[in-house]
Amino acid sequence: MFKSILIWVFGALLLLQAIQIDIPEPEAVDPKAEIKAPEEIMAMLRTSCYDCHSYETKMPWYGHIAPVSWEVKSHIKEGRAWLNFQKWENYDEEKKQKFYKGIVKSINLSMPMPMYLILHKDAKLTRVQRKSIKKWAQSNIKEEN
Ligand code: HEC
Structure with a gap:
């Protein structure tokens, strides 16, 4: 009984592997x-944000295994599409300002994504680190006129 359940579960997992999310290939990166x-x-952006907000994604092995991969890859795809630190200079000033404000807002709670941090202890930022990222972002926000 137990054995046949195991075979079913394993078979189902194997079938799931056929369904994969494709992440678009990186465009040519202009340094x-x-x-x-x-x-x-x-350094902090690289260790804590670049997995989702740049082309330099360090993908863990389980990032390729469905159904985890659906979640992981959709975050990478969405994160990059939203904000790619390697394409920063291609954004217009208005967009950059929006991102600086977004960083100030998200750095204490939502970014890096909490679920990601469970598996990436090294990406965790201390309160002091969050503070310095926040201060840096704030220093780039121009006064509203
Ligand atoms: C696990 C993937 C992941 C990591 C790591 C991550 N992000 Fe994100 N980020 C996303 C996704 C996905 C979005 C798209 C919008 C959303 O889901 O909130 C996003 C959106 C954003 C936004 C736009 C939000 C807004 O309100 O405009 C900012 C700013 C941002 N991230 C900053 C960061 C910073 C700074 C870090 C590192 C400290 C970081 N992110 C790490 C996945 C990630």
Whole structure:
């Protein structure tokens, strides 16, 4: 009995592998288009944000296995489409301002995504780190006129 359930579960998982989300291939990366920030900020963005907001995604092995991969890849796809730190200079000023404000707003709660942090302890930011990212983003926000 137990054995046949196991076989069914395993078979179902195998079938699921046929359904995969495709992430579009990275466009040519222009190194000049990458966001410029002080090195300590860049280091934090790289370890905590680049998996979803750049083309430099370090994909864990389980990121390829359905159904986890659906979740993981859709976050990468969406995160990149939303904001790609390697395409920063291609955004117009209005959009950059929107992102700086978005970073100020999201850095304390929603970014990096909490679910991601459960599996990526190294991407966790301390309160002090969050503060310095927030301060950096705020320093780039121009006064509303
Ligand atoms: C696991 C993937 C993932 C990681 C890691 C991640 N993001 Fe995101 N981010 C997303 C997705 C997906 C969206 C799209 C909108 C949403 O779901 O909130 C998003 C949206 C955003 C937005 C736009 C939100 C808005 O209100 O305009 C900002 C700003 C942002 N992320 C900043 C960051 C920063 C800064 C980091 C690192 C500290 C980070 N993100 C790490 C997936 C991620």
